[in-house]
Amino acid sequence: MSQKSLLSASLLAAARDRLDISIPVLLVLAVLFVLLPLIPGEFILVVGTEILILGLFALSFNLIHGFMGQISFGHAAFFGLGAYTTALILQPLTAAGGLGTITFLLAILAAVPVSALGALVVGYFCVRLTGIYFAMLSMAFGELIFYVVFSWYSFTKGDDGIQGLMPPPLLKSPVVYYYFTFVVVALAAALLWRITRSPFGYTLRLLRDNPARTAFLGIDVRRVMLVNFVLAGSFAGLAGALWGPFARSVSPTLLGWAQSGVPVFMSLIGGAGYFAGPLVGSIVYTGLNSYVTRFTIYWPLTIGLVILAMVLFLPGGLLSVVDGWLKAKRRGEP
C-alpha cells in the first residue's frame, strides 16, 4: 500500500508538467463556453451543444487511450447504448405530453448504468488483450452491438431510429439546453479530472508506460483496466444520453464504427497526451463539420486534407504545439 502511494507521489511530480497546461486551457474554454451564447444566432448554440456532447464522448475515450494506452475502436457502442436508453424512456413520455424536468434528469442518468453494464461485458474480454488485439476486439463487439440495435426492430425501431424526443418545457429553449449540457459536461469533466489525478489515475499511467512493472508491484492489471473501461463507457453513455433530446432523434449510426472514429480523431487532433486535448479536438472537428458543408460540396476532400496536415505536421495534437511554445518561452526567460 505504501509502495503504491510512494509510486503515486513520484509519478505525480513527473506528470504535473504535462498536465498543467490543461488547467489554463480548461479555464479559458469554460469562459468561452459560458460566453458563447453572446454570439448572435441560434445555430451557434446548436454547434456549441454538439461540441460539448461529443467533447465529453472524446474525453471518456481518452481515459482508455491517453491514460491507459489502449485504443477502443468500438467506443460508440457505449455512446449509443446511452443514447438509446434515454430515448426509449423519453419517447413515450414526450408523446404523452407529461415530461417533467425531474423525470428527464432521471432518464439521462439511467443511461449511465446501462452503458456501464455494456462496458463491463465488453471490457471483461477486451482487457485480456492489448494493442491491436484490444482495438480489434472492441471493434468487433461494437459492430455486434450495432447489429443488435439495427435489427431488433420491435424494441429499438431498427434503422428507422427513434424520433419525437424533446427536452422538458423548462429546458426546451436552445440556450437553456446549451447551458444545461454545459453544466452536465463540466461536472462530468471535473469528475474525470479528479479520476485522472487520483492514485487510480496514476496507476493507469504506470500501466500505460510499463505494464510489467505494474504487475510486479502486485497491482491486478486486468482489474484496473476493467474498472477504467467501465468508467469510460459510463461517461460515453452520459454523453450519448444528452444527444437524443438535442438532435430530437437517435439512429443506429450513433453506434457504428464511423462514429467510433470520432473520439479517436478528436483526441489526436487536440492532443491525446493532455486531459483537455479531446475537448479542443471536438471544437476543431465539430466546427469543421458544421461549417465546411455550407461552402463546398467537396467537404470530404477539405476535411481530409485538414486531417492529413494535422497528422503530418502536428503529431502530438494542437495542445502539444501550445505546450511546446509555452515551454520554449519559459526557457527563453532568465
Add this chain to the structure above:
Amino acid sequence: MSDHVKSMLAGIDRRQFVVATLASGAVAVRPRLGFAQGAEPYRIGVLLPSTGTGANYSERPIKGLPLVAAEINQRGGFLGKHPIELIFRDDQTKPDVGAREARSMILNDKVKTIIGSWSSAVAMAVQEIVHEYKVLLLAATSNSSKIVNENYTPYAFLLGPNSQMQSSATVVAVARMIKEKGWKNYVTIGLDYEWGRDAQKVFVSELGQVSPETRLMREFWAKLGETDFTSYITAIMAMKPDFVFGAIAGKDNETFLQQAKPAGFFQRVAYPGVFLPVTELMQQRKTLPRGIIGLGRAPFFALMEYPLTRKYIALYQAKFGKDDWPDDFACMYFDSLYALEQIVTRTGSIETEAVRKAMTGATIETCRGNLAFRDCNNQLDCPSYLGAVVDTPDYPFPIFDPKSLIVVQGRDCWTPKTCDEVRKIQKPRA
C-alpha cells in the same frame, strides 16, 4: 447504337453534376441583384446525399432542380416577385447529419421549405426539425409510410407512393399473374433494414388476403450493402419456388440483378415487382432481364400525355442533351417545386402557415396528372406503375411494356383506408 450509348454515358457527365451543384449558388445569387427592394427571395433547402450510395439516385434531382428554379425565376419567381434560391446540402445518408444540416439551413439560410431526402431514416430525423421550426418538408425519394402515418406532422408532404402503397400495388399485379400462370409457392428476399422489412411484410400480408392459397416457403434477408448475393441466389433456386418477391432497392438491387442473371435465376423463377426507377433502366439497359415485372414511381415514358412531363423532359434535355432523361426522382422533385409554386399562387402569399394550410388536401398539377394530397396525412394520391421490361425503338434503354402497363391508383392501395383510422395511428405531437 454503340455511339448512342457512348454519348449517353458522356451526357451524364460528372462535371455537369458538379457544375449544377455549384451553379445552384449562382441561381441563388443572380436574381437577388436584379429585383427591387422588398422582394424577399424564397429560399429552399435541397437535402440529398452527394456522397455514398445514395448519390447515384440523387444526381438527376440535384442537376435538374436549378433548371426548374431558373424557369420559375424567369417569370419573376413565386408570385412574380419572390425569386427562388436553392441551397444544396449533403446529408451523407446519416440521420444525425441530416438533422444538423436541416437546422443549419433553417437557422443560417432561413429556408422556408426543405426538399428531400433519399433515406427514410434521414427524412424522419428531419421531420422532427421541420415540425419544430414550422418549415415545410417535401419528400419524394424517402418513402416510409411512417412519414405520413405514425410520425405525421402537418408540415411534411409525401409526393411519391409510400412503401406500403408500393407493396400493395405489387400485390395487385402479382395476384393477376398468379391467376394467369397458376403459381403456388414463393419466397421473399429482402434487405434487412426498415424499408425492406416493411415492404416484405405488407406484400406477404396483403397477398395472403387476396390469394390465401399461395404459400410463402421462406424469407431470406441480406444485409444492406451486400456485395455477394450468390449464396442467396443458389439457395433460392434450390427451393424451386414459382416466383420470388424482392424487397431490394438502390445499388444492392443492381448487384442482385447483375449476379442473378448469369446464375440462371430468371430461367428458373419469376421475379415480379422489383423497383426499377428510370435511373436503373438506363444504367442497367444492357443486363436487365427482359420480361421481368418492374415498378416505377414516375416513369416519364408512361406519362407523355401530361404537359408537365413533356416540360420536364424539354427543360432537362435542353441542358443535358437528348441522351439523358429525368428519372423518377427528378420528376417527383420537380413536381414538388411546381406544387409549391401552384399553392403559393393560389394563396397569394409565401407565408409558410398559409401555404401549408392551402396545400393540405389540395389538388395539384403534376407530371403524373392532377393529383390530390390526402387530407389526413399529406400523402399525395399518386399511382404506382408496373410493367414488363421490354426493349423499344423509342429509347436506347428498355421501358415498361405500354401494352401491359398496370397503373394502381394511390387511393386504391393505401392503408389505412379511412382517415379516421389514419388519425388513430398518428402519434400526437406537442
Add this chain to the structure above:
Amino acid sequence: MSMDFGSFLIQLLSGLSRGMMLFLLSAGLSLIFGVMNILNFAHATLWLLGGYITFSLYTALATQFEPSLLLLVPAVLGSTAILFVVGWLLERFLIRRMYGRELPEQLLLTFALILIIGDLIKMIWGVQNRRIVLPIEAWPVFDSFINPYLFVIIGSGAVVATFLWWFLARTRIGKIVRAAVYSRDMVSALGIRIPTIYAMVFALGVAIAGFSAGVFLPIIPIGLGLDMDLIIQCFAVVVIGGFGSIAGTLVASLLVGIVYSFSVLIWPDGALAVIFVILVAVLIWRPYGLFGTEMRS
C-alpha cells in the same frame, strides 16, 4: 432443411467464391500489416479506385474490340499496374512518415485518405454506379444452374494466394521481406535498402486490391460508399486469420464464406452476424488469430 447432394455442392461452391472474394479483398491488407505493421483503413477505398480504373480501361478497349472476358485481362492488368504506382507514391510521400507512429495516428492518416480518394473518385467518375457487362451464360448443373464466373473468382483467388506464397517463400526479395519482419536492423546492416523493400511491399498490397476490384467488376457494380461497406469485413478476416499470416487470411476468408453460405440456408436471420460472431469467438479463444503468433504489441 433437407437438401440433395447437388444443391449442397452448389451452395458449397457459392460459399467458396464468397470466401475467395473476401481473400482477394483483404490479402493486400494482410500483407501490408504483416510486413510493415501499418493498418491501412483506406485499403477498400484503393480497391474501389482500382475498380473505377478497370472500368475506364475496359470501356476504352471495348470501343475498339468486341467485349469479352479476354478483353478484361488487359484492363485488370492495367489497373494492377496503376495501383502499384499509386501505392508506391503513397508510401513514398505519406505512409513512410507513419512508421513507428502509433496505431490511432495511422488510422487518422488513412481515414483522411478515404475522404480524399473518395472525393477524387467523385470528381473523375461522378456519382453513378459503374459496371462491366460480360456476356455470361448460366451453366446447367445438377438440375439447376450456376454462374460460371464463380470459377474465375475462385481461380483468381488461387492465383493471388499462390503468387504471394511463391513471392514470400521462393524469391530473394520475399526472403528479405520475411527477414525484415523479424529484424529490421539486421537486414539493414546487411546493406539492403529497407525503405525500398517497404515501398515495394506497400505498392504490392495496393496492387492486389487493384487486381481484385477488376476481377469483381463483371458481377459487382461499383459505386461511392462501397468501400465503407467492405473495409470492416476485410479487417475481420485478417484478424480471424491472424495478423501477418497470408495463409491465415486465406483460411479465415474461406471459413467465413462457407459458414455464411450455409447459414443463409439454415438460419437466414443470423447469417448477417456470422462474421462478427466468428471474430469475437476467435479473439476470445485465440487472440492472435487462427494462424497468428504474438509478434509485436
